[in-house]
Amino acid sequence: MDQTTLWREYAALPLEARREVDKLIEALAKRHVAIQKELLESKTSLSEDPFVGMWRDREDLADSSAWVRSIREREWTRSRG
Numbered sequence: 001m002d003q004t005t006l007w008r009e010y011a012a013l014p015l016e017a018r019r020e021v022d023k024l025i026e027a028l029a030k031r032h033v034a035i036q037k038e039l040l041e042s043k044t045s046l047s048e049d050p051f052v053g054m055w056r057d058r059e060d061l062a063d064s065s066a067w068v069r070s071i072r073e074r075e076w077t078r079s080r081g
Contacts, residue, residue, distance in 0.1 A: 001009075010021060046052060055061050 010018060061067050
């Protein structure tokens, strides 16, 4: 339903029905705001995520750029056959 039709339908409702729609919209808006606030509050910072730093004790990954270079070199120079 497009906005023009929606407003036309709303305007055609009896006053009491429009008040019910208004209350429903207000309740939905409050619920949406509460849900968004809860989601924002429940987010942890990236530094607190257990995934971050899971390889911190891996000595072979101390220099990640060198590790990636060695993997690429090993994979790309492999004999194909």
